[in-house]
Amino acid sequence: DIAAMQVQLQRQDLDDDARLHLEFALGKAQEDAGADAAAFAHYARGNALRRRQLPYDADMMRARTQRAMSTYTPEYFAARAGSGSAARDPIFVIGMPRAGSTLIEQILSSHPQVEGTMELPAIIAITRELRQRDGNPETTAYHDVLAGLEHPELHALGEDYLRRCQPQRREGKPFFIDKMPNNFAHAGLIHSILPNAKIIDARRHPLACCFSNFKQHFARGQAFSYDLVDMGRYYADYVALMAHFDAVLPGRIHRVIYEDMVANTEVQVRALLDYCELEFDPRCLRFFENTRAVRTASSEQVRQPIYTDGLAQWKRFEPWLGPLKQALGPVLAHYPQVPVVEELPDLR
Numbered sequence: 187d188i189a190a191m192q193v194q195l196q197r198q199d200l201d202d203d204a205r206l207h208l209e210f211a212l213g214k215a216q217e218d219a220g221a222d223a224a225a226f227a228h229y230a231r232g233n234a235l236r237r238r239q240l241p242y243d244a245d246m247m248r249a250r251t252q253r254a255m256s257t258y259t260p261e262y263f264a265a266r267a268g269s270g271s272a273a274r275d276p277i278f279v280i281g282m283p284r285a286g287s288t289l290i291e292q293i294l295s296s297h298p299q300v301e302g303t304m305e306l307p308a309i310i311a312i313t314r315e316l317r318q319r320d321g322n323p324e325t326t327a328y329h330d331v332l333a334g335l336e337h338p339e340l341h342a343l344g345e346d347y348l349r350r351c352q353p354q355r356r357e358g359k360p361f362f363i364d365k366m367p368n369n370f371a372h373a374g375l376i377h378s379i380l381p382n383a384k385i386i387d388a389r390r391h392p393l394a395c396c397f398s399n400f401k402q403h404f405a406r407g408q409a410f411s412y413d414l415v416d417m418g419r420y421y422a423d424y425v426a427l428m429a430h431f432d433a434v435l436p437g438r439i440h441r442v443i444y445e446d447m448v449a450n451t452e453v454q455v456r457a458l459l460d461y462c463e464l465e466f467d468p469r470c471l472r473f474f475e476n477t478r479a480v481r482t483a484s485s486e487q488v489r490q491p492i493y494t495d496g497l498a499q500w501k502r503f504e505p506w507l508g509p510l511k512q513a514l515g516p517v518l519a520h521y522p523q524v525p526v527v528e529e530l531p532d533l534r
Contacts, residue, residue, distance in 0.1 A: 268337070
């Protein structure tokens with residue numbers, strides 16, 4: 187198979203889409219064969235091709251993060267206490283892609299009161315509609331529009347979210363999971379319109395997480411993931427934003443460190459269920475027996491008991507991860523803790 191794919195890459199009539207698929211596939215094949223240098227070279231070429239197809243502006247992402255941090259202050263939330271929908275149904279699992287969110291979803295959806303759905307687009311759709319309320323939706327930060335809404339409008343947005351998600355709720359259970367990782371950027375919106383919803387932040391070692399993204403050709407989106415520097419900056423911005431919410435909404439977001447979940451599964455599962463106000467159920471420890479459909483890149487992993495093989499896999503590729511390390515900065519050195527504010531990206 188490797189030889190056949192290498193032959194195909196020599197074709198002059200191969201378009202970029204076909205070529206990048208072959209590059210990602212050869213990267214995985216060479217990694218499995220232990221040929222790490224060749225594997226990284228294929229991953230790098232595949233990512234470069236995909237990066238040209240999906241323009242991404244890391245500076246714009248940093249500016250958006252800064253706008254969110256300047257909007258969602260203690261004063262903002264104090265003024266909106268009691269607003270939003272009182273519903274307790276949603277459980278949001280947020281964070282970086284490839285950080286263990288599918289594992290958390292599988293554990294929780296093994297509980298008889300929780301339904302796993304999918305990566306729901308409802309929150310992102312609401313942000314788009316908020317921007318449309320301004321005369322310049324392409325340049326408007328929806329945070330500014332949200333900050334101008336009265337309590338009844340925030341309640342209506344929460345109810346609108348529930349209405350949008352209803353078609354995916356097919357089992358009649360009291361709680362459901364929205365596992366859109368990138369919703370971390372919208373944690374302020376979520377708390378504003380659904381103050382009783384649970385929010386779980388899935389976090390994984392930055393090099394393990396980012397390299398896992400780098401190896402993955404996503405079906406859509408995740409434009410930040412096709413360049414090591416872009417990805418390091420994105421991860422650092424994510425950590426800074428979550429640190430901001432930890433400060434302004436203490437205890438509101440429950441963090442699951444992937445390595446802790448692997449090392450002390452039952453302890454972490456019990457803490458997760460406690461946060462969700464759910465009684466312990468042993469089926470959550472046997473999540474791999476759950477037969478529900480899983481449509482993410484982790485679909486195979488969550489069919490097995492938790493294993494440690496993947497924890498240090500990135501170390502084989504460390505010689506080529508220098509740009510990623512530099513972009514991560516102090517976030518890498520402090521993991522799983524968070525650097526002091528002065529060491530985080532200049533977002534304030």
